[in-house]
Amino acid sequence: MALLEVKKLGISFGGLRAVDEFSIKIEKGELYGLIGPNGAGKTTVFNLLTGVYKPTDGSITLDGEDITGRNTIQINKAGIARTFQNIRLFHNLSVIDNVKVGLHNHYKYSSGTGVFRLPKFFKTEKEMNKKALELLSVFDLDKEAYLPASGLPYGKQRKLEIARALATQPKLLLLDEPAAGMNPNETAELMNTIRSVRDNFDMTVLLIEHDMSLVSGICERLSVLNFGQLLCEGKTSEVLSNPEVIKAYLGD
Amino acid sequence: MIKYILSYGRMFCMAFLDYLINGISLGSIYAVIALGYTLVYGIAKMLNFAHGDVIMVGGYAVFTAMVTWGWSSWLAMLFAIVVCTVLGITIEKVAYKPLRKASSLSVLITAIGVSYFLQNMALLIFKEKPKVFTSVVNIPKISLFDGKIVIKGETTAAILVSIVIVVGLSLFINHTQKGRAMLAVSEDKDAAQLMGINVNSTISLTFAIGSGLAAVAGMLLCSSYPTLTNTTGAMPGIKAFVAAVFGGIGSIPGAMIGGILIGVIEILGRAYISPQLADAMVFAVLILVLMIKPTGILGKKVNEKV
Amino acid sequence: MKKKLNPQTRKSFITYGLLLIVFIAVEILLKTGSISSMLQGLLVPICVYSILAVSLNLTVGILGELSLGQAGFMCVGAYASAIFSNLVKDSITQPVLRFTLAIFIGGIVAAIFGILIGIPVLRLRGDYLAIVTLAFGEIIKNVFAALYIGYDSAGLHISLKSQGDLGLKPDGKMIINGALGIGGTPNDSTFEIAFVILFISVIIIYNFIHSRTGRAVMSIRDNRIAAESVGLNITKYKLITFALTAFLAGVAGVLYSHNFYSLQASKFDYNLSILVLVFVVLGGIGNIRGSIIAAAVLTLLPELLRSINNYRMLFYAVILIVMMICTSNETIRTFFIRNFQKLKGLIIKNKSGSETVKEAE
DSSP states (O other): OEEEEEEEEEEEEEEEEEEEEEEEEOTTTOOEEOSSSTTTTTHHHHHHHHTSSSEEEEEEEETTTTTTTOOOHHHHHHTEEEESSSSSOOOSHHHHHHHHHHHHTTTTOOHHHHHTTTTHHHHHHHHHHHHHHHHHHHTTOOTTTTSSSSOHHHHHHHHHHHHHHHHTTSSSSEEETHHHTHHHHHHHHHHHHHHHHHHHHHHHHEEEEOOOOHHHHHOOOEEEEETTTEEEEEEEHHHHHHHHHHHHOOOO | OHHHHHHHHHHHHHHHHHHHHHHHHHHHHHHHHHHHHHHHHHHSOOOOOOOHHHHHHHHHHIIIIIISSSSHHHHHHHHHHHHHHHHHHHIIIOOOOOOOOGGGHHHHHHHHEEEHHHHHHHHHHHHHOOOOOOOOOOOEEETTTTTTTTEOHHHHHHHHHHHHHHHHHHHHHHSSHHHHHHHHHHHHHHHOOOHHEEEOHHHHHHHHHHHHHHHHHHHHHEEEEHHHHHOOOOOOOOHHHHHHHHOTTTTTTHHHHHHHHHHHHHHHHHTTTTTHHHHHHHHHHHHHHHHHOTTTTOOOOOOOOO | OOOOOOOOHHHHHHHHHHHHHHHHHHHHHHHOOOSHHHHHHHHHHHHHHHHHHHHHIIIIIIOOOEEEEEEEHHHHHHHHHHHHHHHHHOOOOOOHHHHHHHHHHHHHHHHHHHHHHHHHTTOOOOOHHHHHHHHHHHHEEEEEHEEEEEEETTTEEEEOOOHHHGGOOOTOOOEEEEGOEEEOOOOOOHHHHHHHHHHHHHHHHHHHSSSHHHHHHHHHHHHHHHHHTTTHHHHHHHHHHHHHHHHHHHHHHHHHHHTSEEGGGSSSSSHHHHHHHHHHHHHTOHHHHHHHHHEEEEEEEHOOOGGGGGGGGHHHHHHHHHHHHHOOOOOHHHHHHHHHHHHHHSSSSSOOOHHHEEEOO
16 A cells, blocks of 8 residues: 555636646655656645645545645644754744654643642653754754754755755655755755665655756655646656656757 | 614614714724725735824914915915825835835835824924814705704714715826726736836825825814814824725725725724723724625735735 | 753843842842832832733743733733732731732632633734733723622622612622722732742742743744644644733732722723833833833833933833834944943953853753
């Protein structure tokens, strides 16, 4: 059974059909790429998958569970976490606190326990700190743990966003243009990170990317979106050599 | 018995009609104020908390010109409009423009500061004792039903002026270049800038128009309710904001409809439910509207981009 | 390795220490009789305003939303507790016990109002939230000003019309008399009690901020969409913050109502909410210690310098505008930061290195 199975997903804004009859099937542990020209509707697909928009048609099934029409919070709890094209960190919080917010639903104590500093507060906070630092060290961010997130350089902010998403312990990780704004060295490093996330956390990753070196470097399979519709799908090498895809990217 | 009921019924109807006319009159004034809120909210995307206090400044300007300097009412009105327009532009330049990229929280706090500043400046200049305002309206009153209902000149003036303003403003916005620039800025500031529209001057113009309207509202308000203090504009200002939200913020006809509804609700509530709770009822309307239809009667939904 | 306090904990302990020092100093001055009676009269109000300011800072600084209903919640707490104290003042004669109960009652009733108001309102953001809380504050004030409550052998009588409408028997007593408000509330507020309440409020707020809940609230403030994406229930955390703010404002109201013999709803108007906002803004949005200092200074200053009293409100207005422009305008802020750092550099020339990293736990 596929981890994520999307069938004939569609949404309209006013008269515009932003995504139409979009289907995708991702197996557990895959590194999957979603590519397409600007304005093809890739981020809209992410927003549909994460419940930011409610689909007008179609269904989304995660690990055998129908999650169509659920809101963002429920979908995160069901096991999808994401990053954003334009980085959305909690910029006034420290780096470690960003991750601890991600751990929020897995390490619980009540507001009263926190206000009155009951023993459970200290115990849980200690566990959270340990777990958060562990995650940060995977991304080589543990030295900056107590700096404000806004003070991190751009590349590290992107990594922190991934760390925060992983902290919610998802089954599926969605990355929206993780290499945007990075130089080739940073991109190469990011590729290693993503691969190691998949291997170490046993994660399934779906990513949107324009950087073809990253896509061809790490994605095992690809879907191509054009004008809101699926153009083709398949193994990375096959898709990238498909004349239709080349036409969609370069125009007639 | 039947005769008694009939006569009581007629009295009730007459009284109701009288309240209704008063409500529409007050509502028309709210509508003129609400237009200022709606324009500024639509274009500068901010709640100009000080808008109500510009009304008060307009009132004092007319008062000073007429009573202290002995000007004619027409000249005094012109003076008030000029004072408020200049004040509106100045407020925008000094207090709001530096915060154009700041969070809405900072802008709102600044606006509250400006409102407080105007109120207390007026208190220092004109002192606490209320000023008795002389009406600037000289339209004769209209008697209906053998004098059972008398429509005061101020009432007629408020209704006529508000209609003229709404029609005029709609024509201006839809049919002049400056008006269309305002529409463009309200849709998308950055895109408008790229299309060669001067965003700064458009925002200034918006504040100028809004404040000029506030001056007009101030005169109408003080002519109908002739005590003038430094907080004269505060409550009507907040109620007019309620009216703007009720009608759908950003919409000119919405401001008119919202204003009149709020005025009628206030006057009827005062008459039939409780005079102390009339203000509370207006605010309850705001809360209900925001719970049921936050975009108001004629407003449109805005989605946040993710 | 020696364990160091993390910066957040250190910050809160400095505040506790400063509060205690001020308290001891004031107590000594009181014992030696070197505080004028006029200043003595300000001690409880300073605590009341400080509590109001720190609790509003929770909503403004930590949640990042503007509430203008602080006076309304204070009014609810003041009235609820004053009614309670008036009803039981003959049966519970132990003032501390009676006052403790009154404080809980005032706080809890205000928190319930906060939740009831918060449920419909907190879906709204920014300007709308501010104006709706303002509207609620005004409604609360108007309703209390129109409220008549009395009791006699037949029980409690409530009316929104007039005293006569209550139909009290001759043995009946008025508790709330419309716009005239409540009279005869026992004067249970002392500086010591008020200080203890302030101290506890500050502890509650610091602990709240530096806990799982506080983190969630701040993440919502920083980026609502991202907070949702990691599975945070936005409404729940907003509501908790709002309720805590209302609770503390209610408690401040209890202290206030038990500090004066009579109390009118008209005291709790919009201007009071603005005043509290001025404290928060001057003390620094999100800065708890700053709120207390600003509340104390701005309460003392006009009393000490009578000549500036006329300009007080104007001064408040200027504080709001100037503080906002200086902290939110990029150009001006950079200018301040650059020059301030130069100054700081002159004072502590030899200290160097990144403190934040070192002092982490």
